[in-house]
Amino acid sequence: MENPIKTYTLPDEKGHFEIFGGQYVPETLIPALSELKELYNTLKQDGAFTEELSQILKSYAGRPTPLTYANRISEELGFHVYLKREDLAHTGAHKINNVLGQILLAKRMGEKRIIAETGAGQHGVATATAAAKFGFPCTIYMGTEDIERQKLNVFRMELLGAEVIPVSSGSCTLKDAINEAIRDWITNVETTYYLIGSVVGPHPYPMIVRDFQSIIGKETKIQFKDITNGDQAPDTIVACVGGGSNAIGIFHTFLSDNVRLVGVEAAGKGLKTDKHAASITKGSFGVLHGSASFILQSEDGQITLPHSISAGLDYPGVGPEHSYLKSIGRVEYASATDDESISAYIWLSEKEGILPALESAHALSFLRSPDNGIHSGENVVICLSGRGDKDVQTVAEFLGRDI
Amino acid sequence: MNRIQQLFKKPGGKLIPYVTAGYPSLNLTTKLVLAMEKGGADMIELGLPFSDPLADGPVIQASSQVALKNGVNTQWVLEQVEIIRKSSQIPITLMGYINPILKYGYNKFFFDCQQVGVDGIIAPDLPIEEAKDFVLLSKSNNISPILLVAPNTPNDRIRTISQMAGDLVYCVAILGVTGEKLSKEATLVKYLSRVRENSNTPFIVGFGIKTHQDVERINRLSDGAVVGTSFVEKLRDSNHPEKTVLKYVKELKGVK
Numbered sequence: 246m247e248n249p250i251k252t253y254t255l256p257d258e259k260g261h262f263e264i265f266g267g268q269y270v271p272e273t274l275i276p277a278l279s280e281l282k283e284l285y286n287t288l289k290q291d292g293a294f295t296e297e298l299s300q301i302l303k304s305y306a307g308r309p310t311p312l313t314y315a316n317r318i319s320e321e322l323g324f325h326v327y328l329k330r331e332d333l334a335h336t337g338a339h340k341i342n343n344v345l346g347q348i349l350l351a352k353r354m355g356e357k358r359i360i361a362e363t364g365a366g367q368h369g370v371a372t373a374t375a376a377a378k379f380g381f382p383c384t385i386y387m388g389t390e391d392i393e394r395q396k397l398n399v400f401r402m403e404l405l406g407a408e409v410i411p412v413s414s415g416s417c418t419l420k421d422a423i424n425e426a427i428r429d430w431i432t433n434v435e436t437t438y439y440l441i442g443s444v445v446g447p448h449p450y451p452m453i454v455r456d457f458q459s460i461i462g463k464e465t466k467i468q469f470k471d472i473t474n475g476d477q478a479p480d481t482i483v484a485c486v487g488g489g490s491n492a493i494g495i496f497h498t499f500l501s502d503n504v505r506l507v508g509v510e511a512a513g514k515g516l517k518t519d520k521h522a523a524s525i526t527k528g529s530f531g532v533l534h535g536s537a538s539f540i541l542q543s544e545d546g547q548i549t550l551p552h553s554i555s556a557g558l559d560y561p562g563v564g565p566e567h568s569y570l571k572s573i574g575r576v577e578y579a580s581a582t583d584d585e586s587i588s589a590y591i592w593l594s595e596k597e598g599i600l601p602a603l604e605s606a607h608a609l610s611f612l613r614s615p616d617n618g619i620h621s622g623e624n625v626v627i628c629l630s631g632r633g634d635k636d637v638q639t640v641a642e643f644l645g646r647d648i
Numbered sequence: 649m650n651r652i653q654q655l656f657k658k659p660g661g662k663l664i665p666y667v668t669a670g671y672p673s674l675n676l677t678t679k680l681v682l683a684m685e686k687g688g689a690d691m692i693e694l695g696l697p698f699s700d701p702l703a704d705g706p707v708i709q710a711s712s713q714v715a716l717k718n719g720v721n722t723q724w725v726l727e728q729v730e731i732i733r734k735s736s737q738i739p740i741t742l743m744g745y746i747n748p749i750l751k752y753g754y755n756k757f758f759f760d761c762q763q764v765g766v767d768g769i770i771a772p773d774l775p776i777e778e779a780k781d782f783v784l785l786s787k788s789n790n791i792s793p794i795l796l797v798a799p800n801t802p803n804d805r806i807r808t809i810s811q812m813a814g815d816l817v818y819c820v821a822i823l824g825v826t827g828e829k830l831s832k833e834a835t836l837v838k839y840l841s842r843v844r845e846n847s848n849t850p851f852i853v854g855f856g857i858k859t860h861q862d863v864e865r866i867n868r869l870s871d872g873a874v875v876g877t878s879f880v881e882k883l884r885d886s887n888h889p890e891k892t893v894l895k896y897v898k899e900l901k902g903v904k
């Protein structure tokens with residue numbers, strides 16, 4: 246199929262990716278969003294700012310992260326699998342890339358306090374980490390259900406000096422944590438920076454988070470050439486999609502290249518059940534958390550409760566840019582169930598000596614799907630968005646093991 | 649002219665109670681509206697419940713959850729307005745987050761609103777950047793789009809918002825969600841005088857208004873006071889909902 250993207254300049258001035266995106270928020274937040282947008286547009290052209298960010302990504306976050314050839318699974322599958330190792334970034338996931346970028350914005354804006362939401366706890370840990378490093382007080386909103394399944398990360402955040410506020414409304418997961426964070430921001434908008442963790446929310450967040458995460462794809466492009474002695478680009482890139490930040494991060498640089506891009510959503514207990522989090526595959530057009538996108542909703546437009554064993558994917562929406570990329574056919578979206586992901590988690594651990602995050606295990610599981618359309622001999626890059634230590638408890642429980 | 653346009657032609661501050669449709673139970677909504685009117689309310693704000701109301705504090709959030717559990721949807725709320733219209737001409741505005749309205753379909757929504765006798769729509773998560781079609785369709789169905797202003801909205805933007813709205817503007821009294829405390833007098837005076845200078849439409853004020861004194865203060869500075877969280881709280885704790893709202897409306901108006 247011909248690539249529908251020649252040059253790519255979205256979003257437009259108002260944050261739209263055609264019908265997706267925008268700023269569906271209370272008026273109170275508009276001045277803060279405008280200020281953020283203006284500052285960001287200035288700073289992204291400012292050499293001193295970009296230099297400061299790339300220094301800290303290198304010296305503090307440990308970038309560039311390696312691109313690892315996964316020889317044993319490649320052998321099994323009959324095509325070449327490379328892992329982009331975001332699990333090796335400081336704090337154990339890609340989330341730190343975005344957090345360090347935004348915390349520098351917060352510093353320039355003279356904000357006094359940082360708030361964030363978290364699902365798996367990875368974004369919360371990354372935010373608490375950066376807040377500690379830059380001396381900001383930090384409040385993290387987290388659903389009570391996620392607190393239960395990600396205890397390790399809750400304690401990590403507390404050790405890092407953050408206050409973790411349990412959210413027990415709605416589904417008690419990421420969606421509700423975002424609601425509470427937005428309410429806090431509305432109330433404290435004059436002193437507080439809302440450090441959103443994925444390519445979701447009102448403009449300019451989806452754009453800013455994408456830009457900060459696009460380092461993943463930029464590094465991959467260079468590293469792939471190095472490893473393969475000048476091969477153009479990988480044939481296929483696969484990433485998991487919760488809000489969609491690691492996926493956009495690795496896809497963005499390749500959008501106008503001849504590379505097949507696949508996002509993998511959480512199919513939970515199966516797409517035929519109502520227990521999944523596949524907003525693109527099974528959702529419909531709507532507005533959630535400040536932007537228009539595909540969302541999981543009832544016939545009456547009420548947001549429905551998603552399900553995934555992976556807290557980081559357990560969200561009834563998706564970043565607006567993904568909905569756009571789906572609508573023009575540039576990115577394919579597949580899904581993986583809880584069972585398939587657990588099995589991929591164990592598979593990678595045993596065969597490559599890497600415990601992947603359950604989120605990333607969704608992307609891995611695509612490799613094993615019989616109708617994935619990958620030809621033998623192809624070069625495939627997987628965004629290994631995070632490490633799996635945080636999920637050990639969940640996996641043990643799933644397997645009925647007491648640890 | 650719709651009922652809102654007529655109401656705000658008359659001078660003097662108005663009292664506008666809010667209640668979440670379908671709260672505390674389905675059979676009460678029409679009765680509560682009529683009781684509020686009987687108590688002396690000038691206009692009613694009827695909440696379309698939403699699963700994720702991010703401009704609302706815990707009290708209205710909880711009322712929305714109850715209403716949704718009771719089975720409320722947009723269609724049902726419109727039917728209640730139709731029933732109310734058999735015996736009342738009180739101006740009614742709906743307050744609803746944009747997703748359920750989008751899902752219902754803008755065209756059908758505004759058409760149906762007009763058919764049943766709704767006069768205005770407030771969508772708290774729809775700033776002017778996203779409101780073009782909403783405003784156009786609203787006006788072409790003779791319904792007032794009631795756009796919002798906040799304490800941190802700059803003057804030129806207040807002018808744009810009020811021009812776009814045309815009939816009525818809703819000023820959020822505080823930086824915060826519903827149910828929080830009203831600001832100090834000096835802050836309110838400064839804010840609402842700024843709105844008065846820049847708005848070419850009447851404006852009402854809501855968030856944090858609870859007492860007769862609050863209503864008087866607000867009405868000296870604006871064209872109407874909306875009381876929401878307090879009504880919901882009183883309903884939550886009451887065994888005689890109709891009596892409770894009737895009495896509370898009178899109390900807010902300072903009528904014995």
Ligand SMILES: Cc1ncc(COP(=O)(O)O)c(C=O)c1O
Pocket residue numbers: 338339364365366367368442443444485486487488489490491492556557558602604605630631632
């Ligand atoms: C390791 C990891 N991968 C992926 C995700 C999903 O987020 P996104 O889709 O924004 O990359 C998360 C979210 O918590 C995560 O922790």
